[in-house]
Amino acid sequence: MTDDPPDRTRPRTEAEVRIDLAAAFRLAALAGWDDTIYTHLSATVPGEPGVYLINEFGLGFDEVCASGLVKVDVQGHVVDGTSRRVNPSGFAIHGAVHAGRPDVECVLHLHAPWGVALAMLPGGLQPTSQWAMRLHGRLGRHAYEGLALGPDEQRRLVDDLGSLDGLILENHGTLTVGRTVAEAYMLMHILEHAAKAQLRAMAASHGSIIATSPELAALTHRQWVGDGTERDGDAEWPALLRRLDRVAPGFRD
Numbered sequence: 001m002t003d004d005p006p007d008r009t010r011p012r013t014e015a016e017v018r019i020d021l022a023a024a025f026r027l028a029a030l031a032g033w034d035d036t037i038y039t040h041l042s043a044t045v046p047g048e049p050g051v052y053l054i055n056e057f058g059l060g061f062d063e064v065c066a067s068g069l070v071k072v073d074v075q076g077h078v079v080d081g082t083s084r085r086v087n088p089s090g091f092a093i094h095g096a097v098h099a100g101r102p103d104v105e106c107v108l109h110l111h112a113p114w115g116v117a118l119a120m121l122p123g124g125l126q127p128t129s130q131w132a133m134r135l136h137g138r139l140g141r142h143a144y145e146g147l148a149l150g151p152d153e154q155r156r157l158v159d160d161l162g163s164l165d166g167l168i169l170e171n172h173g174t175l176t177v178g179r180t181v182a183e184a185y186m187l188m189h190i191l192e193h194a195a196k197a198q199l200r201a202m203a204a205s206h207g208s209i210i211a212t213s214p215e216l217a218a219l220t221h222r223q224w225v226g227d228g229t230e231r232d233g234d235a236e237w238p239a240l241l242r243r244l245d246r247v248a249p250g251f252r253d
Helices: 016-029 088-100 115-118 130-134 153-162 179-204 214-225 237-249
Strands: 039-043 051-054 070-073 106-110 140-144 166-168 173-178
Touching: 016 039, 016 051, 016 106, 016 237, 051 088, 070 088, 088 140, 088 153, 088 173, 106 115, 106 179, 115 166, 115 173, 115 179, 130 140, 130 179, 130 214, 140 153, 153 166, 166 179, 173 179, 179 237
Parallel strands: 140 166
Antiparallel strands: 039 051, 039 106, 051 070, 106 173, 166 173
């Protein structure tokens, strides 16, 4: 099966978003980013403001399929007429971000191994690789406040994210957002690879690493994003979907 690049001349459909989000779950599982049944990926429902799709609680990422995604509103209420369960902690982060960032389609929050390790470092992500330079100046930080996110912390988290591409959640994990599921997924892919490369280099060199200047990192970022007509994920997503069709079919169901 061949998937064509996205056509931005027409609105996205709910079916397309469901397939892409289910694919992101399966790809995250293949990458080893899942945390049994915990953490969440979510995406807005086209034409239904304030409504987004999220995983049913209790399913592994490798079990998620398009039809099994649950519709919820930003207050965390299931609105698709089903009695399927969703994890309340998913509303705290995802509902807050979707409410505060209506410009994004997708929110990924993970406890992926290298991202969690990065979240323990006071200096965060450094411009030590091209991957890291894609995110130069585009990652915020949110201080750890415990397991539960109340309304006050939700506001702080959204403020910390601002108009950026993602957050390092200190002592917790990582979060990326995207104008499409593909963009959010690729930004997480880039972040996890950048964290892995930096942490491995630090371990091999007792913490001594070569970082570029802020000016060079900013230049590289501008070169990467260009004029914005091509988003991260536009070129890569069809190939990733073809990989899933080969090794983990069923996500489209």
